[in-house]
Amino acid sequence: MPLVRTLIAAVVSLVAPMAATAGSPVYYLALGDSLARGLSASAGHGYVDDVFAFEQQTIPDLQLVNLSCSGESTATMMNGGICTYTTGSQLGDAEAFLASHPGQVAFATIDIGGNDLAPCLLSIPINAACFAAALPIATANLETIVTGLRTAGAAVPIVGMTYYDPFLAYWLQGADGQAAAHDSLKLVKSGNGALKRAYKKQRAFVADGQKAFATTKKALKGSYNGEPVPLNVAQVCAWTLMCSANDFHANDAGHAALAGAFEAVIAKALATR
Secondary structure, eight states: OHHHHHHHHHHHHHHGGGGSOTTSOEEEEEEESHHHHTTTSOTTOSHHHHHHHHHHTTSTTEEEEEOOOTTOOHHHHHHOOSSOOSSSSHHHHHHHHHHHSTTTEEEEEEEOSHHHHGGGGSSSSOOHHHHHHHHHHHHHHHHHHHHHHHHHHTTOOEEEEOOOOGGGGGGGGHHHHHHHHHHHHHHHHHHHHHHHHHHHHTTOEEEOHHHHTTTTOOOSOEEETTEEEOHHHHHHHHHEEHHHHSEEEEOHHHHHHHHHHHHHHHHHHHHTO
C-alpha cells in the first residue's frame, strides 16, 4: 500500500495544477449516503476524510465540500426529504456548487444506491423479488444523477463506487444463514455490475469497493472468533461492524480500504484532464 500510494501521489502531483490557477481554492466534492458521511468510523476516518487527507498532500489549497447524507437513496438524492439542502436536494446543491465553481473542482466522489437495495437483504431468506424490482429504478436514478453532475460540472472527474456485501455475515448463522449469504452475494454482484454500467454510461469512473473487500472470494480460508469461514465473510467481519454489532457500516479499516480504491481511480481520472 505505501508504494501504491507513492505512485498515485506522483501522478496526482503532475496533474493537480490543471484543476485551478495557482493560489485559488481547489475543491473535492463528496456526495453519497452514510458511507460518504463516515457513519460508524472514528472522527476524521471515514473514506472521504481519508481520500481528502491523501489528496491534500499533492493538490495545493484543496478543500473538502461533503454534501453527503446518511440514509440517502437515489430518489432522495434527487428529490430531497432527509437532509436539509439550500436547493432542496443533495443533487441540486451539488449541481449548484459545480456550476458556480467552474475550473475549481478537482474531482467528485459519490456512493449511492445502497439504501435502495439494502432493505431487500435485511432478512433471511433474502427477498430476491424485491431486489429485482428495486435495481432498475436505482440504476435509472443513478444515470439521472450523474447526468446532472456531468452537465453542471462539465469535465470534472466523477468517481463512483461499487459496494461490499455486509450481509455475507449471515454465513455465521447456520445453514439458513449460509444459504442467505450465498443469495446475497449473487444479488450484490449483479447490483454492482448494474451500478458500474450506469456510471460508465455517463462517463464516470468507478472505484471497486466490491474488490477492495474481497467480496467474491469464497474459499474457506478465513477465520472469525477462531473458526474457519470464507475469506469474504472474514473480511466483512474485520472491516465492518456487521458481525459484532449487526451494523453494516464499515469501521476505520474498511473505510481505509474504500479510500484506497478511490485513490487509485482518482489518480487515473485526474490524468485524463
